[in-house]
Amino acid sequence: FILVNVSIAQEQNGETLATWNNSAAKSAIVNFVDRVTQRDSPDYVPPEQRIAVFDNDGTLWAEKPAYFQLLFAKDEVTRLAPEHPEWKTEQPFAAILNEDMVSLLAQGKGGIEKMIGATHANMTREEFNRVVTSWLNTARNPLTGKHYRDMIYQPMGELLNYLRAKGFKTFIVSGGGTDFIRVFSESLYGIPPEQVIGSRLKARYENDDGHPRVIATDEVEFVNDKEGKPIGISQAIGRRPIFAVGNSDGDLQMLEWTTAGKGPRFGMLIHHTDAKREWAYDRKSRVGHLDKALKAAKYHNWTVVDMAKDWSVVFPPAKRTTSKRGAQN
Amino acid sequence: FILVNVSIAQEQNGETLATWNNSAAKSAIVNFVDRVTQRDSPDYVPPEQRIAVFDNDGTLWAEKPAYFQLLFAKDEVTRLAPEHPEWKTEQPFAAILNEDMVSLLAQGKGGIEKMIGATHANMTREEFNRVVTSWLNTARNPLTGKHYRDMIYQPMGELLNYLRAKGFKTFIVSGGGTDFIRVFSESLYGIPPEQVIGSRLKARYENDDGHPRVIATDEVEFVNDKEGKPIGISQAIGRRPIFAVGNSDGDLQMLEWTTAGKGPRFGMLIHHTDAKREWAYDRKSRVGHLDKALKAAKYHNWTVVDMAKDWSVVFPPAKRTTSKRGAQN
Numbered sequence: 001f002i003l004v005n006v007s008i009a010q011e012q013n014g015e016t017l018a019t020w021n022n023s024a025a026k027s028a029i030v031n032f033v034d035r036v037t038q039r040d041s042p043d044y045v046p047p048e049q050r051i052a053v054f055d056n057d058g059t060l061w062a063e064k065p066a067y068f069q070l071l072f073a074k075d076e077v078t079r080l081a082p083e084h085p086e087w088k089t090e091q092p093f094a095a096i097l098n099e100d101m102v103s104l105l106a107q108g109k110g111g112i113e114k115m116i117g118a119t120h121a122n123m124t125r126e127e128f129n130r131v132v133t134s135w136l137n138t139a140r141n142p143l144t145g146k147h148y149r150d151m152i153y154q155p156m157g158e159l160l161n162y163l164r165a166k167g168f169k170t171f172i173v174s175g176g177g178t179d180f181i182r183v184f185s186e187s188l189y190g191i192p193p194e195q196v197i198g199s200r201l202k203a204r205y206e207n208d209d210g211h212p213r214v215i216a217t218d219e220v221e222f223v224n225d226k227e228g229k230p231i232g233i234s235q236a237i238g239r240r241p242i243f244a245v246g247n248s249d250g251d252l253q254m255l256e257w258t259t260a261g262k263g264p265r266f267g268m269l270i271h272h273t274d275a276k277r278e279w280a281y282d283r284k285s286r287v288g289h290l291d292k293a294l295k296a297a298k299y300h301n302w303t304v305v306d307m308a309k310d311w312s313v314v315f316p317p318a319k320r321t322t323s324k325r326g327a328q329n
Numbered sequence: 330f331i332l333v334n335v336s337i338a339q340e341q342n343g344e345t346l347a348t349w350n351n352s353a354a355k356s357a358i359v360n361f362v363d364r365v366t367q368r369d370s371p372d373y374v375p376p377e378q379r380i381a382v383f384d385n386d387g388t389l390w391a392e393k394p395a396y397f398q399l400l401f402a403k404d405e406v407t408r409l410a411p412e413h414p415e416w417k418t419e420q421p422f423a424a425i426l427n428e429d430m431v432s433l434l435a436q437g438k439g440g441i442e443k444m445i446g447a448t449h450a451n452m453t454r455e456e457f458n459r460v461v462t463s464w465l466n467t468a469r470n471p472l473t474g475k476h477y478r479d480m481i482y483q484p485m486g487e488l489l490n491y492l493r494a495k496g497f498k499t500f501i502v503s504g505g506g507t508d509f510i511r512v513f514s515e516s517l518y519g520i521p522p523e524q525v526i527g528s529r530l531k532a533r534y535e536n537d538d539g540h541p542r543v544i545a546t547d548e549v550e551f552v553n554d555k556e557g558k559p560i561g562i563s564q565a566i567g568r569r570p571i572f573a574v575g576n577s578d579g580d581l582q583m584l585e586w587t588t589a590g591k592g593p594r595f596g597m598l599i600h601h602t603d604a605k606r607e608w609a610y611d612r613k614s615r616v617g618h619l620d621k622a623l624k625a626a627k628y629h630n631w632t633v634v635d636m637a638k639d640w641s642v643v644f645p646p647a648k649r650t651t652s653k654r655g656a657q658n
């Protein structure tokens with residue numbers, strides 16, 4: 001909510017990308033957008049082809065100490081534990097309840113699937129929406145003490161607004177769960193649910209009792225990561241984007257494919273360089289691992305955002321939530 | 330092209346749904362739209378929730394003597410036959426080349442999959458687009474002699490424009506192939522590719538030679554028909570529509586699920602009753618089979634469009650393509 005209000009106010013004042021410092025990254029963005037939107041430009045791109053895709057974790061919001069969806073699943077296991085006494089001894093639940101990260105990681109893919117099954121599946125989307133909304137309104141990040149919704153990146157919110165004001169259609173393309181992100185994509189980023197492309201569970205249709213409903217099963221149907229990103233975009237949008245932003249090796253193929261298209265294309269990586277205001281990490285990090293894509297950025301001439309140098313603000317100012325402007329809108 | 334021009338001109342004149350006769354179907358549409366869009370209505374629905382879904386074959390364009398995509402595949406087999414001498418004896422190709430419908434139908438699902446593999450797969454979307462565009466510009470329907478793009482329903486084009494003018498977001502939800510429909514959805518219906526949900530082939534990503542591309546394989550990944558329609562909508566849009574239109578039993582679950590949602594909902598069936606201007610068919614037809622859904626319409630109070638009585642025009646007037654207005658826009 002904050003983000004949108006702040007940015008709208010800024011655009012009314014004639015400012016754009018207000019929390020981007022006047023460095024090369026900002027110039028690269030503005031130059032590209034001018035190039036494809038100015039009517040007399042030889043590189044003009046008609047509005048319907050101005051597709052911009054954004055990774056979510058580590059690109060639009062933070063991802064430490066772990067992907068927020070994983071922290072949600074962990075919180076859910078704790079919340080649901082009283083109804084499941086068997087979890088005290090059953091993995092991966094026992095490890096989660098005991099905060100035993102070593103045992104949890106030892107469960108591997110099977111453990112994560114069980115956790116998703118227990119916290120994301122056998123629900124309609126409406127039911128899942130309520131659960132995630134309640135979590136967003138209460139849960140806090142263990143490292144910052146902030147609500148997760150306050151850990152979105154202010155400059156990226158401005159970039160989304162700026163692109164939309166220039167006729168771009170903005171999409172989220174995430175390795176995270178589509179249904180999870182859809183709960184907050186509109187309120188946090190101004191991106192409607194139908195413009196969220198993520199990993200997904202297989203769904204089934206039920207109507208045995210005259211109450212038709214679509215239910216998420218516990219079977220993973222599609223993993224929207226690495227090669228999955230261009231495939232997911234192609235299946236969901238049917239057009240190659242002209243603008244793509246990510247922050248890890250999981251975005252490498254999305255950026256490669258986007259920027260290899262004919263005509264003007266823009267690729268960008270968010271490099272987490274800011275140990276003071278956020279965290280500094282890249283190729284040694286398990287979460288948000290960035291190595292190959294950073295090398296590819298040089299080769300392909302993608303813009304690399306240095307968070308410490310290119311952004312004057314990282315998270316939205318906390319006070320805004322209770323300011324008059326926030327309350328009125 | 331035609332459709333959009335005609336309808337825009339009409340709206341400028343203050344007319345809407347101009348080729349819908351003043352019968353119950355038109356009133357039902359207009360009353361529902363007023364109910365959900367007028368600010369002071371107790372049933373007001375905010376714009377972002379105004380999702381309208383349309384079946385394609387038999388709902389937005391005709392489907393005789395067979396689904397047009399099947400006729401496209403047949404035409405493609407004929408076009409490609411010189412490169413495939415083995416097809417002279419290999420099924421289902423031999424049956425297609427000999428126009429032997431009995432043998433072709435005997436091939437069943439396996440035959441159709443082989444035909445799809447030979448005509449739709451192992452291509453990038455850009456390559457497939459070129460093939461379909463060329464077919465649309467040249468091929469003609471064997472029963473009418475018309476170009477397929479001239480066999481869209483004028484009243485449905487007006488309905489799409491009317492809903493969009495009222496803040497609805499319109500989607501195609503078809504059992505046909507997503508990639509096929511995306512080629513013409515924007516030019517014929519004003520619906521962008523990312524708002525087309527259909528059946529799809531599995532895709533793979535390739536970049537072994539520095540030319541990143543997404544390729545359609547010959548493996549069917551999802552069939553967007555019957556239960557597949559609510560599942561497909563749920564996965565792609567993440568919201569339950571408030572307005573759904575179909576014409577066959579393949580749309581039953583989509584209409585059931587749409588109209589079972591809370592608040593105001595609208596379900597509509599196009600009943601092909603016009604043997605003079607189009608074709609009259611329902612429960613005895615293999616293509617566009619309509620039986621259960623027609624019974625359900627009574628039970629659920631869905632609007633049933635009687636093409637012969639409710640539409641003053643079926644197909645767009647042929648001359649418009651070369652009119653001044655058509656040329657200017």
Ligand SMILES: [Ca+2]
Nearest residue numbers: 055057058248
């Ligand atoms: Ca990421």
Ligand SMILES: [Ca+2]
Nearest residue numbers: 384386387577
């Ligand atoms: Ca149909």
